[in-house]
Amino acid sequence: xxxxxxxxxxxxxxxxxLMAQQHHPRATEATTKYFLTQATAAAMILFAxxxxxxxxxxxxxxxxxxxxxxxxxxxxLALKIGLAPMHFxxxxxxxxxxxxTGLVLSTWQKLAPFALILQISQNTNPALLTTxxxxxxLVGGWGGLNQTQLRKLLAYSSIAHLGWMIIILQFMPALxxxxxxxxxxxxxxxxxxxKIMTSTKINSLALAWxxxxxxxxxxxxxxxxxxxxxxxxxxxxxxxxxxxxxKQDLPITAxxxxxxxxxxxxxxLR
Amino acid sequence: xxxxxxxTLMLIPTTWLTPKSWVWTTTTAQSLAIALLSLTWLKWTSxxxxxxxxxxxxxxxxxxPLLVLTCWLLPLMILASQNxxxxxxxxxxxxxxxxxxxxxxxxIMAFGATEIIMFYIMxxxxxxxxxxxxxxxxxxxxxxxxxxYFLFYTxxxxxxxxxxxxxxxxxxxxxxxxxxQHTKPTNLLSWGDKIWWVGCLLAFLxxxxxxxxxxxxxxxxxxxPIAGSMVxxxxxxxxxxxxxxxxxxxxxxxTKELAYPFIILALWGIIMTGSICLRQTDLKSLIAYSSVxxxxxVAGGILIQTxxxxxxxxxxxxxxxxxxxxxxxxxxxxxxxxxxxxxxLTRGLQMILPLMATWWFIANLANLALPPLPNLMxxxxxxTSLFSWSPWTIVSTGLGTLITAGYSLYMFLMTQRGxxxxxxxxxxxxxxxxxxxxxxxLIPVLLLVLKPExxxxxxH
Numbered sequence: 001x002x003x004x005x006x007x008x009x010x011x012x013x014x015x016x017x018l019m020a021q022q023h024h025p026r027a028t029e030a031t032t033k034y035f036l037t038q039a040t041a042a043a044m045i046l047f048a049x050x051x052x053x054x055x056x057x058x059x060x061x062x063x064x065x066x067x068x069x070x071x072x073x074x075x076x077l078a079l080k081i082g083l084a085p086m087h088f089x090x091x092x093x094x095x096x097x098x099x100x101t102g103l104v105l106s107t108w109q110k111l112a113p114f115a116l117i118l119q120i121s122q123n124t125n126p127a128l129l130t131t132x133x134x135x136x137x138l139v140g141g142w143g144g145l146n147q148t149q150l151r152k153l154l155a156y157s158s159i160a161h162l163g164w165m166i167i168i169l170q171f172m173p174a175l176x177x178x179x180x181x182x183x184x185x186x187x188x189x190x191x192x193x194x195k196i197m198t199s200t201k202i203n204s205l206a207l208a209w210x211x212x213x214x215x216x217x218x219x220x221x222x223x224x225x226x227x228x229x230x231x232x233x234x235x236x237x238x239x240x241x242x243x244x245x246x247k248q249d250l251p252i253t254a255x256x257x258x259x260x261x262x263x264x265x266x267x268x269l270r
Numbered sequence: 271x272x273x274x275x276x277x278t279l280m281l282i283p284t285t286w287l288t289p290k291s292w293v294w295t296t297t298t299a300q301s302l303a304i305a306l307l308s309l310t311w312l313k314w315t316s317x318x319x320x321x322x323x324x325x326x327x328x329x330x331x332x333x334x335p336l337l338v339l340t341c342w343l344l345p346l347m348i349l350a351s352q353n354x355x356x357x358x359x360x361x362x363x364x365x366x367x368x369x370x371x372x373x374x375x376x377x378i379m380a381f382g383a384t385e386i387i388m389f390y391i392m393x394x395x396x397x398x399x400x401x402x403x404x405x406x407x408x409x410x411x412x413x414x415x416x417x418x419y420f421l422f423y424t425x426x427x428x429x430x431x432x433x434x435x436x437x438x439x440x441x442x443x444x445x446x447x448x449x450x451q452h453t454k455p456t457n458l459l460s461w462g463d464k465i466w467w468v469g470c471l472l473a474f475l476x477x478x479x480x481x482x483x484x485x486x487x488x489x490x491x492x493x494x495p496i497a498g499s500m501v502x503x504x505x506x507x508x509x510x511x512x513x514x515x516x517x518x519x520x521x522x523x524x525t526k527e528l529a530y531p532f533i534i535l536a537l538w539g540i541i542m543t544g545s546i547c548l549r550q551t552d553l554k555s556l557i558a559y560s561s562v563x564x565x566x567x568v569a570g571g572i573l574i575q576t577x578x579x580x581x582x583x584x585x586x587x588x589x590x591x592x593x594x595x596x597x598x599x600x601x602x603x604x605x606x607x608x609x610x611x612x613x614x615l616t617r618g619l620q621m622i623l624p625l626m627a628t629w630w631f632i633a634n635l636a637n638l639a640l641p642p643l644p645n646l647m648x649x650x651x652x653x654t655s656l657f658s659w660s661p662w663t664i665v666s667t668g669l670g671t672l673i674t675a676g677y678s679l680y681m682f683l684m685t686q687r688g689x690x691x692x693x694x695x696x697x698x699x700x701x702x703x704x705x706x707x708x709x710x711x712l713i714p715v716l717l718l719v720l721k722p723e724x725x726x727x728x729x730h
Contacts, residue, residue, distance in 0.1 A: 220402075243436045255469075258429035262422065 001049030001060075004116060005042060008080070011112055012038040019101050030096025034105075037079060037089045044076035070123050073116075074132075080113040082155075083132050083162050084139040091143070091155040102151055103191035106158050107184045114165075114180055118173050126170045134256055136163025141263025150194060154187065160260065167257065168241045179237035189222045271327045271382055274341065277304050278375050285367045290360050294352050297367055301345040301374075308341035312724055327382040335588050335725045336512055337381045340505050342714065343595065344374050347497040349707050350599055353606055354495060355407070366407060370497055373399040377505055381512065384447050386435055389516070390428070393473075393509055397424055400506065403498040404490060413493035416486075423486040427476035430469035437466060447516060467528055470517050475532060477510030478565045481539020491558035492611070496602040499554065503561050503598060504591035511565070511587050514572050515580060529573040536569040537656075537666040544673030548680060553601045553611045556681060557594065560637060563674060564590045567667070571652035574659045581726040582651025588725050589644035589715060593636040596711035597681075600630055603704050604685070607697045613681075618690035626700050627686045629708040636715055638678035639671065644718045644725065 012035065019031040052069035075086070082090035094102050140160025147153045161183045168175045238261060245257070281300055288296045311334045329337060347370055355363050373396055380392035397420075405417040476483045491499050543563040550556040564586060571583035603626065604616045620627040639646040649671065656663040718725065 239432070242433060243439070255430055255433050258433060259426070262425055262429065265425070266418070266422070 001045070001053075005046050005049065008038075008042050008045065008112060011109070012042065015101075015104065015109065018104070019097055021101070022098055024096075026096040027098075028096075030093045033089050033096075034093045037093075041076045041079040044079070045073055048072035048076060067125065070120065071125055071128060073120065074124050074128060077113045077117050078132055078166075081110050081162055082159055083166060084136040084159060087136065087139060087159045090159060091147075091152040094151045094155040094158075095149060097151070099151070099191055099195040102154070103188060103195075106154065106187050106191070110162075110180065110184070114176075117166075117169065118176065121169050121173050121176075124170065129166055129170050133163045133165075133167030134260075136160060136166065137257050137260040138163075138263070141260045141266075145263065145266060154190060158183075158187065160263075163260075164238065164241060164257065168245070171245070175237065175240055179241065182237050186222055190219070193219050193222070271329070274304060274308055275375065275378060277307070278344075278371060278378065281371045282368050285364045285371070293360070293364065293367070294348065298345050298348050301341075301348060301371075305338075305341040305345055308338050311337060326385055326388055327379065328384050329382055332515060332584065333381045333512065335584065336505070336508055337378060339508070339588055339591050340374065340377045340381065342710075343501060343504055343591075344370065346595070346599075346707060346710055347500050349703060349710075350500060350602065351495065351497040352703065353701075354602075366403070366497075369399045369403055370501070373403075373501060377509070380509060386447060386516065387439070389513065390432060390435060393477075393513065394425075394428060396506060396509065397421060400498065400502065404494045407495045407498070408493040409495065412489070416489035416493040419486040420490040423476055423479075423483060424473070427483070428473035431473035434466050434469035438470075447519075464528060471514065471532070474510040474514040474517065475569065477513070478507060478569050479510070479562060480532060480569055481535045481542060481562065481566055484539070484543070484562045487562055488555050488558040491561075491598075492552065492554045496598060496605075499598045499602075500595045503557070503594040507561065507565055508587045508591055511568050511572060511583060514569070515583070518572065518575055529575075533570050533573045536566040536573070537663060537670075539563070539566040540570075540670035541666055541673060544670055544677060547677035548673065551613055553604065553613050553616070553681070553685075554598070555611075556613075556677065557597045557601060560597075560674070560677065561590070561594050563670065564594075567649060567652050567670070570656055570663075570667075574655060576655045576659065578651045578655040579659075582648045582653075582655060584648075585644050585722065585725045586648025586652065589636070589648055589718070592711055592715050593633055593645060596629070596633045596708060596715075597637065599704070599707050599711065600626070600633060603700065613684045615691075616685055618687065620686040621690045622697060623700055625705065626708075629705075629712065630682055630686055632712050633708075634678045634682040636712070637681075638675040642719050643715060644722060645715075647722055 016031055016035055019034060020028055048069045051072070052066050055066045055069070079086040094105060097105065137160050140156045140158070140163060143159070144153050144156030147156065161179070165176045165179045165183070168179070238258075242258060277300070281297060281304075284300060285293060285297055311329050348367060351366065351370075355366055358366075376392050376395045376399070380389055380396065383389040383392060401417050401421055404420065405413055408416070476486075479487050487502075490502060494502060540563050543559045543566065547556050547559045547563070550559065568583045568586050568590075571579040571586070601611065604619075605611055608615055610616070619630075636643050636645050639649045653664070653667045653671070656667055
């Protein structure tokens with residue numbers, strides 16, 4: 001765990017200067033917020049792993065078994081990636097960054113914590129994971145409804161997708177990985193296309209038609225895919241996740257997740 | 271099945287590679303050829319009822335009429351769109367046709383699907399091209415709102431369907447229609463099972479649409495361009511009916527009691543929407559509400575689950591598809607000339623466009639279910655089976671028939687008879703294309719009088 005913690009800390013340290021590149025006060029503010037949240041999370045991870053080592057005598061990542069320790073470490077990792085109810089930093093931080101750094105934040109930064117999450121998936125509290133997942137999907141949907149700034153919109157979309165990923169973790173971690181991969185692909189597409197069009201608000205997207213019709217079509221398809229409409233690829237993880245949930249006799253959870261996908265779809269559609 | 275799917279997909283390169291002046295001609299011709307090919311599906315030879323099967327697709331007497339209707343409509347849609355799209359740049363025209371073709375492909379795959387999950391995916395997939403057609407090529411600013419209504423009503427209904435289907439797959443091990451028709455009825459007693467039943471059916475009821483959840487339909491129809499309206503009225507609504515018919519095989523023991531509220535909504539809806547039609551000023555809205563009314567009859571016929579009910583439902587679906595699409599084309603001819611849908615502005619057309627008046631006459635007669643047209647066959651079968659289910663339904667179905675006759679005649683008289691207002695005298699005469707369009711809609715309706723077995727093969 002010590003090495004994991006060190007890796008996460010170095011990751012945070014490395015990205016701080018990247019984020020602070022723009023000498024805009026909002027960028028600095030975003031950097032500070034990010035640093036604080038990530039440092040808190042890292043400290044919690046250290047604390048939880050130490051607690052586990054003290055009570056169980058084990059530093060191995062897979063073997064974290066003390067219930068308090070697993071809960072703490074799950075919450076800390078959730079804070080790192082931005083799951084509800086620890087999501088409040090994500091929209092503002094993402095808004096303060098330019099699009100490329102935002103891309104890195106949304107995709108690459110999720111990989112490390114997810115690697116840890118996948119490894120501890122057997123021992124975690126199922127109720128906690130389900131709560132985190134459902135809450136994230138709902139918050140991601142509701143929160144994005146009133147947004148006009150594209151980066152905040154993508155932040156809420158990220159929260160919702162992470163919710164989907166977490167909820168299936170307890171049943172089939174392979175699906176979490178699949179969802180993560182597809183999400184990274186789609187979000188990268190979105191960020192890169194937005195960067196090409198240098199637009200940061202919904203209004204500026206509306207003017208995109210005359211400039212690059214091909215790109216606009218691509219953006220539209222990619223947005224619909226993020227929303228999870230068949231027959232686009234974005235539907236596949238949602239479908240498989242719902243199937244697993246149904247197999248595990250959790251139809252209510254499945255329905256709640258599905259309905260919250262509708263919320264996200266609404267703001268994609270605008 | 272592939273014989274039809276691959277030429278349809280090949281239409282997409284056709285639209286993009288043909289030179290500008292030949293695009294419309296070639297696409298119409300090719301889609302017409304595909305439609306004629308699809309008529310070969312009408313020969314059912316197998317005993318189990320399913321023929322022309324591939325690994326995931328097959329046709330049976332229930333899906334074949336709808337498939338032929340879909341294939342037949344594509345050339346008609348392309349014909350109808352030719353005029354209002356011509357001012358646009360050629361690439362936009364090509365993308366419009368491509369969207370229609372994509373929609374067609376998804377529809378063929380939906381009607382031909384044997385796995386219910388494939389049907390579900392195609393069902394959802396048809397939403398995307400329709401949404402793009404409505405929002406991008408619609409005529410007024412409300413079209414964005416209409417598109418949103420359309421998408422969200424349908425999706426809100428169909429996501430529970432997805433969960434319900436997945437649960438079914440877990441319990442039964444398969445979702446293939448071929449197998450499900452032979453499984454023994456499941457014991458469904460608890461509240462959870464009742465919610466599962468509603469989940470299965472809700473998506474199709476919203477799509478049909480049932481009276482309580484029908485608000486998306488008038489909006490979508492009024493805002494959509496002509497091809498969008500045609501395909502919506504003719505085929506997409508039938509997707510809902512078809513899905514219901516397939517799904518009720520699984521749902522049996524519960525349906526007797528649980529269907530009551532929906533049957534009541536359907537019957538009440540017939541009367542209510544019919545009455546709304548009598549007071550409409552917007553022509554397209556009138557036809558849209560008439561669609562809801564007819565579909566209410568279809569829903570009632572399906573939900574009581576008798577052979578005659580199903581037969582009536584499928585006949586009415588086909589006949590209504592053709593006639594409704596014809597009426598939308600007629601409304602569009604008016605719209606293209608006056609750019610207004612208000613009934614008051616397009617009165618007295620019989621004096622200036624007499625041949626079109628013939629088509630108006632026939633289409634309206636078909637709408638009000640004149641014998642011996644298939645509309646009447648369908649309505650009569652449904653009304654009879656509803657009567658045998660409960661004698662009280664005759665009140666609403668009879669009233670409904672009366673009101674349907676009322677507004678159909680109203681539509682005819684308002685647009686054709688009466689003094690011709692002076693501002694309409696300078697309207698363009700009817701194009702041959704429009705006459706061809708109307709003929710191709712209404713001649714199948716007349717021909718089906720002679721051989722209705724093509725439509726009701728499923729129960730006889």
